[in-house]
Amino acid sequence: MADTHEPVTELEAVDAPPPPSIAKQLGLGFWLSSGFVALVVVLALLAPVLPLADPNETAIGGRLEGPRSGLWFGADSTGRDVLSLTIWGSRISLLVGFIAILIGFAVGGTVGIAAGYFRGVFDKIVSFVFVTLLSFPALILAILITTLLGRTVAWVSVSIGILAIAPVGRLARAQTLVFAEREFVTAARLLGASDRRILLKEILPNVVIPMSALALLGMGIAIVAEGTLAFLAISVEDGLSWGRQIQDAGSSARNLQNGPHAALFPIGVLFLTVLSLNYAGDRIREVFDAKELQL
Amino acid sequence: MALLEVRDLAVTFSTANGPVYAVSDVSFSVERGAAIGIVGESGSGKSVTVKSLMNLLPSSAKIDGTATYDGLDVFNLEPSRRKHFYGVDVAMVFQNPMTSLNPVKRIGEQLTEGMRFHRKLSRGDATARAVELLDLVRIPDPAKRLRQYPHELSGGMRQRVVIAMALANDPALLIADEPTTALDVTVQRDILDLLDGLRRDLDMALVLITHDLGVVRDRTDDIVVMYGGRVMEGAPTEDLFANTVHPYTHALRSSIPNMSMPRGTRLSPIPGSPPDLAIAPTSCPFAPRCTHVTDACRTALPATKTLDSGASGHTYACVNPQLGEV
Amino acid sequence: MVGIGASNLRERSETLITVENLTVEFPGPRGATVQAVSDVSFDVQAGETLGIVGESGCGKSTTAKAIIQMPEPTSGVVTYRDSDLTTLDKAELRRMRTDLQMIFQDPISALNPRRSVWDIIREGPEIWGTEDVWTEQRLVQLIESVGIDPQYRDRKPFQFSGGQCQRIGIARALALDPEVLICDEPVSALDVSVQAQILNLLDDLQTEHDLTMLFISHDLAVVRNVSDRVMVMYLGRIAEIGDADSIFDNPVHPYTTALLSAVPGSGVRDDGSLSGELPSPLDPPSGCRFHTRCSDATEVCATTVPEFTKFGADHWAACHHPQGTPVTLRDL
Known part of the structure; x- marks a missing residue:
């Protein structure tokens, strides 16, 4: 009945067409939002060489003058060019957002992955620290740091970055726990892979996708947080940022009534930037989660 | 007239990557009080078939064909009749009992809920009935079990509780979708025997869905073998084994090791992989893996024919049937 | 005893x-x-x-x-x-x-979804620096011997069926002799x-x-x-x-x-x-x-x-x- 020795090959079996490219799966929305973020970043980087008015020079336009050709975003209450303010302001907003998230990921990501992988006492201590950080009043921490250590880009970034450590670390830890349980990690250990190799080759590539989605979301949050600090006048001293600009334009009800554009343009750009970051992050997560689900 | 009559059922899912033809041209019937087995591998469409009857498919599923239950059109039930149909006439048991049980509710509460809703029983009457049901599915010490949570029970006990829940309103038809796949052999045997006994005692029809021909062999009146969303062969159980016709059924039987094979017996595997359901069915889905394939198999869908020899009601969809030992 | x-x-x-x-x-x-x-x-x-x-x-x-x-x-x-x-x-x-190598029950969970078949199978030789023993040619033979077409070696696990994933897992285990x-x-x-x-x-x-x-x-x-x-x-x-x-x-x-x-x-x-x-x-x-x-x-x-x-x-x-x-x- 049974053949004694049939070939075991199944060479022709993999005939499924390759799935659509990642770029296509991410969709138009992702590329539009990424494009917008890229544009904002490029403008911020090129601000010194762009033909822009000096953002600090007053009376470029009339007081609260509306948008017109050559003064595309209008002027604020002291006649400064709102477009120039917005572009120059983006430099600190983006920089603070970026550094803050970098700190959050460097510290929270590393510690979280290590805690999730090694478990034990280290994990218990780390989890306790994360919970403590999360329950610490954020604003007070920021005020403490900036008033005690100085209202510089570095310290403002640090104060926001510290707040990012716990949420980032907890996600990193949770994701690591999921993958550390998977059998491919056991298999790697059996092959003789060191902990370092397992963390780098098996865990990290899996954790990095949900983490990068969080990075984009987090950067949006950090930019808004900087805005909040600026609004409370505890962000970068004398520095231009979107938050500062919105505070300047929006702190007087009369100015807001007479020339809302001075506040609305930076608010709009801030909003679109954060929205784009969030949307892009969400798409990344969805596409890669869906790929996981196909398994 | 049969209790359940399914004719030319087709289920197509629309997905981002185009349609998926999960079930095509499926017909079978279940007599009152009878047991039928639907056998197939994953992707054969066996689960989708019964889920379409139970209204459990997502909205992306398009259902064609008819299903008649006791004269009722299952796919076009009147709203007033729906509740009764899904709660009382037909009940279903799933593979994983934990999907049917709420982990934070006591067994008693979960058992009585349905009865109090569908039959408007008082709390006391419902509890009495719950004890009776647990007794029916042979759970020892039922009064104590009512106060327990699902996690306090073993897998086999949980599945018994799920079966008790399904029996609460005396269904005329019980559909069991791989009810024992996650269980140990010893527990599996007990649960299958229980289902078989309940069917006889309660005069309830049973549809048993499984990937394992051995599971349905001694416990069903009829068997439907599915592959790639289509019915390959359907016959009275004894006749299916005595006069296997379809090459897929043959292959399925000879590829699985059984206890009577001496050790080291070389198995005859089915080469290749299961079919891609995203391709519209225009030829026999088993043709790419069939050792008896002919040119005709690859060009047209095989018509369903009736076997002349053997018991009546033995049908198969194959242009190159292999009668007897292969 | x-x-x-x-x-x-x-x-x-x-x-x-x-x-x-x-x-x-x-x-x-x-x-x-x-x-x-x-x-x-x-x-x-x-x-x-x-x-x-x-x-x-x-x-x-x-x-x-x-x-x-x-x-x-x-x-x-x-x-x-x-x-x-x-x-x-x-x-x-x-x-x-x-x-002493092992193959697992869930063939899909046993393979890292982010790595290609080639990387997965080469992992053992790479760790032990035995690529000179396990030359590319020999690894290709190994992949063939478990019934996977080597031309698909750059694909990721999710592009394979469960049975094929189990074959890949077997090849990974065998690559350390x-x-x-x-x-x-x-x-x-x-x-x-x-x-x-x-x-x-x-x-x-x-x-x-x-x-x-x-x-x-x-x-x-x-x-x-x-x-x-x-x-x-x-x-x-x-x-x-x-x-x-x-x-x-x-x-x-x-x-x-x-x-x-x-x-x-x-x-x-x-x-x-x-x-x-x-x-x-x-x-x-x-x-x-x-x-x-x-x-x-x-x-x-x-x-x-x-x-x-x-x-x-x-x-x-x-x-x-x-x-x-x-x-x-x-x-x-």
Whole structure:
């Protein structure tokens, strides 16, 4: 009945067409939002060489003058060019957002992955620290740091970055726990892979996708947080940022009534930037989660 | 007239990557009080078939064909009749009992809920009935079990509780979708025997869905073998084994090791992989893996024919049937 | 220690693995201890397939994994080629484990979704710097030998079916030239039509690579098909162990009989099927752990742990009331 020795090959079996490219799966929305973020970043980087008015020079336009050709975003209450303010302001907003998230990921990501992988006492201590950080009043921490250590880009970034450590670390830890349980990690250990190799080759590539989605979301949050600090006048001293600009334009009800554009343009750009970051992050997560689900 | 009559059922899912033809041209019937087995591998469409009857498919599923239950059109039930149909006439048991049980509710509460809703029983009457049901599915010490949570029970006990829940309103038809796949052999045997006994005692029809021909062999009146969303062969159980016709059924039987094979017996595997359901069915889905394939198999869908020899009601969809030992 | 570790009583080839008094315990809920494996002894001969069967929770998987020190046993000795694996330091163990590879139940979870087939299979040689032995050409041959077309080597696991993923997992394990392959339910997650492909493949590869296999499965028909010897476990202890034909044709332990009678077509009659529930490994029954469900149990079963008795040239069972006649030394 049974053949004694049939070939075991199944060479022709993999005939499924390759799935659509990642770029296509991410969709138009992702590329539009990424494009917008890229544009904002490029403008911020090129601000010194762009033909822009000096953002600090007053009376470029009339007081609260509306948008017109050559003064595309209008002027604020002291006649400064709102477009120039917005572009120059983006430099600190983006920089603070970026550094803050970098700190959050460097510290929270590393510690979280290590805690999730090694478990034990280290994990218990780390989890306790994360919970403590999360329950610490954020604003007070920021005020403490900036008033005690100085209202510089570095310290403002640090104060926001510290707040990012716990949420980032907890996600990193949770994701690591999921993958550390998977059998491919056991298999790697059996092959003789060191902990370092397992963390780098098996865990990290899996954790990095949900983490990068969080990075984009987090950067949006950090930019808004900087805005909040600026609004409370505890962000970068004398520095231009979107938050500062919105505070300047929006702190007087009369100015807001007479020339809302001075506040609305930076608010709009801030909003679109954060929205784009969030949307892009969400798409990344969805596409890669869906790929996981196909398994 | 049969209790359940399914004719030319087709289920197509629309997905981002185009349609998926999960079930095509499926017909079978279940007599009152009878047991039928639907056998197939994953992707054969066996689960989708019964889920379409139970209204459990997502909205992306398009259902064609008819299903008649006791004269009722299952796919076009009147709203007033729906509740009764899904709660009382037909009940279903799933593979994983934990999907049917709420982990934070006591067994008693979960058992009585349905009865109090569908039959408007008082709390006391419902509890009495719950004890009776647990007794029916042979759970020892039922009064104590009512106060327990699902996690306090073993897998086999949980599945018994799920079966008790399904029996609460005396269904005329019980559909069991791989009810024992996650269980140990010893527990599996007990649960299958229980289902078989309940069917006889309660005069309830049973549809048993499984990937394992051995599971349905001694416990069903009829068997439907599915592959790639289509019915390959359907016959009275004894006749299916005595006069296997379809090459897929043959292959399925000879590829699985059984206890009577001496050790080291070389198995005859089915080469290749299961079919891609995203391709519209225009030829026999088993043709790419069939050792008896002919040119005709690859060009047209095989018509369903009736076997002349053997018991009546033995049908198969194959242009190159292999009668007897292969 | 009784019998089963004493391979000198049997005339067989070389003993590759000896397990003596292996005990594995885990911390359970509320300070309790899960007694997953208790005082288990057996040996594995070079080139044979030892099937390990039993219900879920019987410790079959833990026993096999404790051999490779995953988890490290609570007590006991595991000897592989004259070295006690339980006493090795981390580096020695790492080196030793390359000889003892494993394939897993869930073929998809066993492969890193972010790595290509090529990277997955090359992982072992890359770790040990044996790429000069495992040249590209040889790895391609290996991939072919498990039935995967090498032209798809850059694809990711999700582009393959379950059966193909299991083939990839097998190739990964073989790329270190192991002596022992532990197969933990390797076909139970696969479709029936694919199971036979993998079983035949394992059979071929065993001959080709001269492998010793530990084959864990709850499916007795599969175990009967692949095993030279069989070990039946119940609640962390061995009930019966020995030659596969002898055990399947003439089981003497009531638990083995009950297990076999549950399989359709086994030909074993069901005399008093298993009654009651599997007791908790947190608090296993005294004496013979099976006594709470055994229809033949008497007082002694509840008080005394049964010793292993010999029932054939290679057939041992631990039971106070076996369904067979023990063999004495004179019979041999």
